[in-house]
Amino acid sequence: MEKKDTRPYTLAWTISIVALLNSVVAVFVIVVPIAVNLFTPKNSDLIYSIQASADRSIGLLVSNSGTRAGTISGASLSGKIGEEEINGLELRVAELGSAAIVSPSETRLFALTVLKPVPGVRMIDILPCGEAVTLSIDVRSTDFRGQRHTDHLPMKCAEQRDFLSNLPEMH
Known part of the structure; x- marks a missing residue:
């Protein structure tokens, strides 16, 4: 075969x-x-990171991982220091007019400073940085679709002592 x-x-x-x-x-x-x-959503996606304080300001790193621009319109401080309640203490955002644009794939660093001291807060209340100090930075932003957001970023007191030393009234 x-x-x-x-x-x-x-x-x-x-x-x-x-x-x-x-x-x-x-x-x-x-x-x-x-x-x-x-x-893929056609919107901004802002991500925040609190940086270590330098002198009397604190750094806020803002990254946009979305496909459209977003804006930062302001920041404030809220929480408790000892018995004092702090709600909506406005912070000055350096280089911010009415709003700062964060373009897609862009990262920007903003410096936040205290505009005025908080009545009733003493330096002795801040320095121990124990459980009595619970603060957060509230960042106001607007996404590309016009929706307003407020994001609460908890602060670590021990890392932000220089910045927090601006809060008490000096006598």
């Missing part, structure tokens, strides 16, 4: 499989970016 040569059939199948895989890859190269674009 003579053995039949199967090489032409094997070659044909190999060419067919390679052509099919090539077609699948070509379709995915086009479809995947379109699908990602369709399901």
Whole structure:
């Protein structure tokens, strides 16, 4: 019995499989970016990070990981120092007029400073930095769609002593 040569059939199948895989890859190269674009929200996505204080200010790092610009419109301080309740103490944001624009894929550093001291707060209340000191920075922003947000960023007192020393009234 003579053995039949199967090489032409094997070659044909190999060419067919390679052509099919090539077609699948070509379709995915086009479809995947379109699908990602369709399901990616067209908005800003601001992310905040409190940086270590320097002198009498505190750094606020703002990153926009969204696809559209967002704005920062202000910041305030809230929480408790001892028995004193602090709600909405306005902070000055350096380089901020009415709002600061944070473009997509951009990171900006803002310096926050205390505009006026808090009546009734003493330096002795701040320095121990124990459980009696619970503060957060409240950042006001607006996303690309016009929605306003207030994000509460807890502060670590021990890392922010220079900044917090601006709060008491000096007599």
